[in-house]
Amino acid sequence: MGVREQGIVIRTLGSAYDVQGPDGVVRCVLRGRLRRQRDGPQRPVIGDHVEFERVSPREGAIVAILPRRTALVRREPLDPSRAHVLAANLDQIVAVFAAVPEPDLFQIDRYLAVAEANHLLAILCMNKMDLVEDRESFRARFAEYEALGYPVLYTSAVTGTGLEALRERLQGKITAFIGPSGAGKSSLLNALQPGLALKVGSINPRTGMGRHTTTHSELIPFDGGYLADTPGLRDIGVWGIPPEDLAVCFPEMRPYLGQCEFSDCLHLEEPGCAIRRAVARGKIRRRRYESYQRILIEQQVAWGGLHE
Template identity: 35%
Template sequence: MSEGIIIKALSGFYYVEDKGQIIQCRGRGVFRKNKITPLVGDQVVYQAENDKEGYIMEIKPRRNELIRPPVANIDQAILIFSAKEPNFNSVLLDRFLVLVEFHQIIPVICITKMDLLLETEIKILKEQLSVYERIGYEIIFLSSHTTEGIEQFRSIIGTHTSVFAGQSGVGKTSLLNALQPNLALKTNEISTHLGRGKHTTRHVEFIQIDNGLIADTPGFSSLDFNELDIEDLPWTFPEIQEIGKDCKFRGCLHENEPHCAVKAAVEIGDIDEDRYQHYLQFLGEIKDRKPRY
């Protein structure tokens, strides 16, 4: 038997790369029986029937995994938002950050379509995003048309295994084409009726960019917090987690508790007011969620 990595999943087949060779595999019946689904990114043991086909016999332990999109063993999540068409949405960004932090995946924030902004709009947007830089997040400003930031983005990919995440229509596919034109991936226009992009990716597949791998996926089809409990939320906000250590009561949720260091920090501007309001919004969503059984 041999070992490899699943680089593509489509219609019940798993395409395993092993030393440059691609083997089309099916999963063993025991996976279905135990409700285990092989994921793109899985390191697997497979048994080859011939030089093109085989069966996955074992899935190696995962460092992490995402449910939607279904990928595993991701080093970093590249959160892609557009400066315009659709406009940047900080609530949505914070929602993505919570999910990525919860899975202990390093996030990188990328803002595309910078060429569509006027100078005054660029200044406003960068001031808005400076909040995230102060927290410690890396931000890259990009344009697939002018190639602004493309080489910086290429260096971020490096030798990592990354997943793209973000709204549809923000230019994820155009960005991949700018990085590697011979991919010739299909792009699609913004829906004028819905005001958002149309999905162009229908399955999960790794695309190699230089020495790195990018999981090109249909996107995060769910942005709810079904996997989080209320005590999980504070540590997905790094600044709240850090300042929350000074709260008087252990397990403080930074909502209505007295002597809360986080609320005090919001009042004096050490924690961004908008980020804190998003935190409270997400906390309410988790509290209102139906109990899990």
């Protein structure tokens, strides 16, 4: 048995993995049980801390995955009983949305709930602000998120607006950029660190949706930390927690948890619901509560129709 070293997976390339070791990047394959479970839950992902053994100065084999501090998961659209870990040991996510056309607030709520479910700090980034005519009114529409404690940044990869504020948030952190296709994630990464030459997508004129541009997962070194550029995040969901725990993913609902008449309250039509009372009194925004209801329905379907 060779000498084991530790490193972090910075790139996945099919059956190969680039591991940042003590003295540079080592191209690794899987060994032993990891090789047999390559498509299972223990498949290495970017951000994983691993143990590896070298077979040459720049080649090696991953022999163990160290315990994960956090994991960002995506459910399988055709089989909601399965989950795929997309990135491990992240510190935060930046949810990027294009300012034009104006983003769907439910979609924003869903991505923020994903961050909460994965115990990750969430930063909301409204990109392509160069296309917004009335910026003051636009910002006012997103003040509710700032009131909930979510940092909201307004950026433009074209003009450079907001890039320094975003850069400060990224320093020394491992950050995943998530959000719908066409929001400008790759353009932002290129603007933050010129020379990356990431492929930039275009908008499909027929559907109005962006084309996927990232084909492999990668951690990009950035100012003492890493930026995660990861495909497959469009289907990300919060199905990994029980439906009865979804309210925890809405910060404004937390003060009322445990105050409902029934301990298993889902905060829908149950009598004596403290959250519904808070909505009626204006303590919780009705629009956010409606997002909660829609996400709960998604979870019930993913969990096989529980609590129907």
